[in-house]
Amino acid sequence: MAANQFIKSLLHPTEISALIQYKFLRSNNISKEISSWSKNKKRCYHFLKMTSGSFSSIIMELEQKYRDLVCMFYLILRGMDTIEDDMTIPKDKKIPLLRTFYEKISQKGWIFTENGPNEKDRQLLVEFDVVIEEFLLFNKEYQNIIIDITKRMGDGMADYIEKTSYSKYNIITIKEFEEYCYYVAGLVGIGINDLFITAGAKIPPTSENSKIIISMGIFLQKINILRDFTEDLNESRRFWPKQIWIKYVEEIDELILPKNKINSIYCLSEMISNTLLHVIDCLNYLFKVKDDDMLIFGFAAKPLIIAYATLALSFKNYDAFAVENKIKIRKGEAAKLALQCTDMYEVARLFKEYTKVILEKNSDSSDPNFMRINTACVQVKYLIL
Secondary structure, rough: OHHHHHHHHHHHHHHHHHHHHHHHHHHHHHHHHHHOOOOOHHHHHHHHHHHOOOOHHOOOOOHHHHHHHHHHHHHHHHHHHHHHHOOOOOHHHHHHHHHHHHHOOOOOOOOOOOOOOOOHEEEEEHHHHHHHHHHOOOOOHHHHHHHHHHHHHHHHHHHHHHHHHHHOOOOHHHHHHHHHHHHHHHHHHHHHHHHHHHOOOOOHHHHHHHHHHHHHHHHHHHHHHHHHHHHHHHHOOOOOOHHHOOOOOOOHHHOOOOOHHHHHHHHHHHHHHHHOOHHHHHHHHHHHHOOOOHHHHHHHHHHHHHHHHHHHHHHHHHHHHHOOOOOOOOOOHHHHHHHHHHOOOHHHHHHHHHHHHHHHOOOOOOOOHHHHHHHHHHHHHOOOO
């Protein structure tokens, strides 16, 4: 897959140079530090790279005091998410595990070996004692923030699993969709903002900006749910809300049938229309953080613009329903975008560019979501004029 992505970027020469430049900058920034790391810390960063993909590159650009916090916070939540995602774990075992996971992260030596053999991140939990050792090196202020978010997220995940005991669908209503994304991603934004502020970052206070911080996390999670549609379907996970897809097909798995292509595209449009509602909040947060800490600004901006580029690529793209494909922007394009996130002016320009892509694709006036998408895009363009 990585080779295939590289080949795609060969058709775009500026992306090849961006890939090389981005890789060089990252390795240059961190290589001197790695030799002094403990064995446990090196293993944690190995797991970060293994489980987070391109997000690890963005984390690695942070100043060390922020980087270590985000790394361990991410690995703890990824460990819990690996339990939630694993459909081989019985619900009567999974639910109490999720509700008590916040306690496990303070128990030296705790590991979990009961994931299914095909669970891609199972090794993280097999060696979770390494993560716990590093987590317990943090001062109590940081530990308490991470424990609090882990508890709230675990309870939210468990609540939704209990709901599915009475339905084969994970999510029925749009309200439930918002709530689920809040628990699994909105809370992450709150936790990271609190960790950064506690570590001394001059960024917007969480208490005054919780709505837009949560909205950013929900935006990223909704795009993940869009991209992972067929993968989730194959694992009997159904995160697209029934309130949306029932307008287009009788059963959610019918969205992948060629005979339903037009309705599937329209359903995808409504999911994208729903996701676009968060773009204004994302931009408003970036406007607030832009002048205070450029490394943190980049950390916030890069995932958002890469996600927005993915959203633009997904729109009207039937590959979203392909059984073996997951929609991704090219690695070279992602590297180029990351390098361009130098200030708010450039980030606003990139948002404007991908908004234009969505508007140009929104040419089918018979799509029930045509006007909603057009309105959302115009609002984004108006904000960044």
